Amino acid sequence: MHPKKKIDDLLELVEDGIFAVYGVVTGIIGGEEWWYLACKCHKAVIPDSVAYYCNSCVKHIFQVVPRYVWFILLESML
Numbered sequence: 001m002h003p004k005k006k007i008d009d010l011l012e013l014v015e016d017g018i019f020a021v022y023g024v025v026t027g028i029i030g031g032e033e034w035w036y037l038a039c040k041c042h043k044a045v046i047p048d049s050v051a052y053y054c055n056s057c058v059k060h061i062f063q064v065v066p067r068y069v070w071f072i073l074l075e076s077m078l
């Protein structure tokens with residue numbers, strides 16, 4: 001389980017990481033692509049003939065998974 005953080009705590013963080021953030025979703029920001037095909041390293045891949053290329057792994061891969069990105073408006077839970 002990832003460490004829990006409040007929204008205000010995120011503003012003060014100096015380190016990167018994955019955190020569980022609790023709040024109320026008050027909206028979804030549209031206009032961006034909400035999914036992409038990804039390598040097992042979670043980076044986006046580029047279609048290349050019969051395979052995909054991962055710039056992060058610097059190789060062609062054959063198995064990709066869809067990953068989702070949502071930009072949301074989140075309100076603190078007190």
Ligand SMILES: [Zn+2]
Pocket residue numbers: 039040041042043054055056057058
């Ligand atoms: Zn990769």
